[in-house]
Amino acid sequence: MALLIGDGLWSLVIFTVIFLLLVDLMQRRKFWTARYPPGPMPLPGLGNLLQLDFENMPYSFYKLRQRYGDIFSLQMAWKPVVVVNGLKLVREVLVNHGEDTSDRPPMPIYNHLGYGHKSKGKEL
Numbered sequence: 001m002a003l004l005i006g007d008g009l010w011s012l013v014i015f016t017v018i019f020l021l022l023v024d025l026m027q028r029r030k031f032w033t034a035r036y037p038p039g040p041m042p043l044p045g046l047g048n049l050l051q052l053d054f055e056n057m058p059y060s061f062y063k064l065r066q067r068y069g070d071i072f073s074l075q076m077a078w079k080p081v082v083v084v085n086g087l088k089l090v091r092e093v094l095v096n097h098g099e100d101t102s103d104r105p106p107m108p109i110y111n112h113l114g115y116g117h118k119s120k121g122k123e124l
Contacts, residue, residue, distance in 0.1 A: 021045060036073035036080055040064065047075035061085065 021044040042048050052060045052074075061083060064072055070085045084093050093101055 037071045037082060038068050039073040039075075040068075042075035045077070047077050047079075049076060 025044040040048055040051055043050065064074075064083070065085050070089050072083055074081045074083060084090050
């Protein structure tokens, strides 16, 4: 009867949210470790956003580079990001493996800005 009134509804909502976040974390971790370079453990839903200082990004990347090496991975919310440090390594990635790194993922905003096969131009 308490669930119908709403007295115990908050505890059910909190339990459901925690359960879904844990399932999300376990599912992502299984695929994350197999495909990406090592990096800090992401939080469910937020990824590594709380571990970065957005006002001083070079220092954040410097600290992560000391711990995880020249190539490490981050997760920005649900999007994985691979960070490559060092001129020699960046040149190898962009020049020697250019076919693998030249394509960018599709972004929905491009359709509205006038890029892509379904885009429509805007007249002023």
